[in-house]
Amino acid sequence: MINLIIIFLSFLFTVGATPYFINFLFKNNIVDKPNGEDRHIHTEPIPRLGGVIIFAVIISITLTFYHDISSILFFISGALVVFILGILDDLRSIKWNIKFLVQSVAVILLIISFNEYQYPIIKLVNITLPYGLNNLVLFVLILGILNSFNLMDGLDGLVTGYSLIVASMCFLLNMGSGMIFTGYLSAAVIGTTLGFLKFNANPARIFLGDSGSLTLGYLITSLVIIISGVVSVNPQDTTKSYSNTIDLTFIVIALALPIIDTIRVILVRFKRGNNLFLADANHLHHILLNKKIKHKTVVLLIHIFSVMFVLLAIYYAKFSKANALIIFTVLIILFFSIEHILTFLIKKKILITYSKVYNSIPDLIPKIYKIILLPIISLSLIILFAFLIFNEVNNSVYFYRYFILLLLPSLFYSTTKIKNDSYYPELLVLINIVLFFLITGLSGFFYTLHPAPLIDYINFNQLFIFILSILIIFFALFKERVANLSQQFLTGGDLIITVLISSIYIAVQFIDLPDSYKISDTLLRSFLVYLFYKILIVTLPKIHLPLYYFSFFITVVVILISIF
Numbered sequence: 245m246i247n248l249i250i251i252f253l254s255f256l257f258t259v260g261a262t263p264y265f266i267n268f269l270f271k272n273n274i275v276d277k278p279n280g281e282d283r284h285i286h287t288e289p290i291p292r293l294g295g296v297i298i299f300a301v302i303i304s305i306t307l308t309f310y311h312d313i314s315s316i317l318f319f320i321s322g323a324l325v326v327f328i329l330g331i332l333d334d335l336r337s338i339k340w341n342i343k344f345l346v347q348s349v350a351v352i353l354l355i356i357s358f359n360e361y362q363y364p365i366i367k368l369v370n371i372t373l374p375y376g377l378n379n380l381v382l383f384v385l386i387l388g389i390l391n392s393f394n395l396m397d398g399l400d401g402l403v404t405g406y407s408l409i410v411a412s413m414c415f416l417l418n419m420g421s422g423m424i425f426t427g428y429l430s431a432a433v434i435g436t437t438l439g440f441l442k443f444n445a446n447p448a449r450i451f452l453g454d455s456g457s458l459t460l461g462y463l464i465t466s467l468v469i470i471i472s473g474v475v476s477v478n479p480q481d482t483t484k485s486y487s488n489t490i491d492l493t494f495i496v497i498a499l500a501l502p503i504i505d506t507i508r509v510i511l512v513r514f515k516r517g518n519n520l521f522l523a524d525a526n527h528l529h530h531i532l533l534n535k536k537i538k539h540k541t542v543v544l545l546i547h548i549f550s551v552m553f554v555l556l557a558i559y560y561a562k563f564s565k566a567n568a569l570i571i572f573t574v575l576i577i578l579f580f581s582i583e584h585i586l587t588f589l590i591k592k593k594i595l596i597t598y599s600k601v602y603n604s605i606p607d608l609i610p611k612i613y614k615i616i617l618l619p620i621i622s623l624s625l626i627i628l629f630a631f632l633i634f635n636e637v638n639n640s641v642y643f644y645r646y647f648i649l650l651l652l653p654s655l656f657y658s659t660t661k662i663k664n665d666s667y668y669p670e671l672l673v674l675i676n677i678v679l680f681f682l683i684t685g686l687s688g689f690f691y692t693l694h695p696a697p698l699i700d701y702i703n704f705n706q707l708f709i710f711i712l713s714i715l716i717i718f719f720a721l722f723k724e725r726v727a728n729l730s731q732q733f734l735t736g737g738d739l740i741i742t743v744l745i746s747s748i749y750i751a752v753q754f755i756d757l758p759d760s761y762k763i764s765d766t767l768l769r770s771f772l773v774y775l776f777y778k779i780l781i782v783t784l785p786k787i788h789l790p791l792y793y794f795s796f797f798i799t800v801v802v803i804l805i806s807i808f
Contacts, residue, residue: 246309246428247415247427247428247431248431250305250306250309250428250431250432250435251431251432251434251435251438252435252650253305253435254301254302254305254431254432254433254434254435254436254439255435255436255438255439256435256439257301257305257436257439258297258301258435258436258438258439258440259439259442261297261300261301262294262297262439262440262442262443262450263443265291265293265296265297265450266291266443266449266450269291269292269293269450270291274291274292274293274334274335275289275290275291275292276289276290276291276292276451276453277289290448290449290450290451291449291450291451292334292450292451292452292453292455293331293334293335293450293453293455293456294440294443294444294450294451294452294453294455294456295327295330295331295334295452295453295454295455295456295457295458295459295460296331296455297436297440297456298436298437298440298452298455298456298459298460299323299327299455299456299459301432301435301436301439302429302432302433302436302459302463303320303323305432305435305436306425306428306429306432307320309428310424310425310428310429312425315425316357316425317357318353318354318356318357319353319354319357319466321353322349322350322351322352322353322354322357322462323350323459323462323463325346325349325350325353326346326347326350326390326458326459326461326462327455327458327459329343329346329347329350329454329458330453330454330455330456330457330458330459331453331454331455333453333454333455334453334454334455344387347387347390347391347458348383348387350390350462351383351386351387351390352383354386354462354465354466355379355382355383355386358382358469358490359379365378365488365489365490366378366379366381366382366489366490366492367476367489367490367491367492367493368381368492368493369493369569370565381492382490382492385492385495385496386465386469388503388506389461389465389499389502389503390458390461390462390465391461391506392461392499392502392503392505392506393457393458393460393461393464393502394454394457394458394461395502395505395506395509396457396501396502396505396506397451397452397456397457399446399539399542399543399546400444400445400446400447400448400539400543401441401444401445401446401448401543401740402543402546402547403452403456403457403460404437404440404441404444404445404452404456404460404740405437405441405445405543405547405740405743405744406501406502406546406547406550407433407437407460407463407464408433408434408437408438408441408740408744409547409550409551409554409740409743409744409747410464410467410468410498410499410550410554411430411433411434411437411464411467412430412434412744412747412748413471413498413554413557413558413747413751414426414430414464414467414468414470414471415427415430415431415434416748416751416752417471417474417475417558417561418430418471418474421474423470423474426467426470426471426474429463429466429467430467433460433463433464433467437460438741441740442671445543445739445740446539446540446543461502464499465495465499468494468495468498468499469490469495471494471498472489472490472491472492472494472495473488473489473490473491475491475494475561475562476489476490476491476494491561493560493565493569494557494560494561497553497556497557497560497568497572498553498554498557499553500553500572500575500576501546501549501550501553504576504579504580505528505579508528508579508580528546528579528582531582532545532546540739543739543740544739544740544742544743547739547740547743548743549579550743551743551746551747551750552575553572553575554747554751555747555750555751556568556571556572556575558751559571560572610722610725610726613715613718613719613722613726614726614727614783617715618715618779618780618783621711621712621715621776622780625773625776629680629798632680632684632685632689632802633684633798633801633802633805635689636684636685636687636689637683637684637802637805637806638683638684638686638687638806647679647799647803648800648803650675651676651679651796651799651800651803654672654675655672655796669792670778672795673774673777673791673792673795674741674770674771674774676795676796676798676799677770677773677774677777677795677799678766678767678770679799679802679803680770680795680798680799680802681766681769681770682766683802683803683806684802685762685765685766685769686762686766689704690703690704690705690708690765690769691703691704691705691762692704705765705769708769708772709765709768709769709772712772712773712775712776713772715776715779716772716775716776716779719779723782726783727779727782727783738775738778741771742771745767745768745771746768748764748767749764749765749767749768751764752764777791777795
């Protein structure tokens, strides 16, 4: 429960404070001005120093709940060092050799924080590194990851969304471990990055800057290293929740995307005789953009790649290390060959196959979708909601009453914002739906098996997810034909949330926690209803406000029923 509060508070403070900080940066001309370089793709001045919000919210919220500051003093000191370095580099460019020197100080402080109570055993593919070499390898790895996050920060929402994905993995793997600080820190990172995406996702209103990318790189690296100790515990040893073993293989797989992209870029620079430490336009996101792929689509593709590595890290930790390493090798080969693969696809015109399929769809099908299917599914959902309200409210959880404290202020605030700023109000609709299904959807109704032709048995949850998924996919592919919608259906934040919830749903299948599948089902089911809601308000704008307030109404009703 505390972790959920931390996520919510971090999100709320970030969403509330960032607009004022953006105005402050504009007034003081602290902006990143386009200079015509290939790696700078924005055309208008955009404020930087987003790391100030990231650092302030994450650290303050975490320390508000975690009071044993002396135990994390070196960790906090290292975070402060990279944060200050990032600010100075955002305000005035610092030479790469000085940056490396200061980063090294932060890395040493972080390693000391790991070693302070018990000297860690550091392993690479089950090989224990000898004393002296172990910390040297860990030092090089952390320093490299820090810079890889910095180099990765080339597209709107890319590093923020990636940090959200990895922090969610850490949050899930930490559940039940007893590592309180890790749970608080990962929750604070989740809430803060989720809130910051409102302003950082394409089109960005503020950049992370080096202060943000270095801070997130430091925090995410720390979390993954700690989690490598959690997953290294012998399952037969029920007395320990954390081992003193740092598994470098797990860390490399989980953070493979920035690590491997940085290695690939360094190899390209070395081959071309360029300075290895000066920025260029050879990163994965630059390659994808050069193939004329849209900005949001590039971010989505990279995040999907990120999720693949994160899920593989979970598979490595929970199932088979040998199989995971084989799959990892295949993915690395594909990653290093990405430019050649894209060139082949474009040359063979495989990427335009969709256009041919699109044009072959008769006009009658989109009309049937809009005039018949949307009303039928909408009515079915209303009937379902009514059934759940009257029959499936869970009265056994006392803290549901506290949700009222979240909903009423949120409703009041969002009512004043919905006409001018849809991100926060629409996200509240998603939260309302999650709360509704959390209170009504954890019972046996969704999971009772019913006989079905061809597939033997199916439960209502599977049928629900299948039907809504088909409707949403069809709309995403043919939105122009259904709703005359020329722009992208999902915002940058929506796309990142899509990847995040999908990855949580898949990851939970690997994690042996009691009833965890119900939580992942609830998130996925809620998100599909939320996307269907977005389809309705795009197709029929007049029902936007009624549906918006309806989401609050049904949630308040089930909360009141659960209380009384």
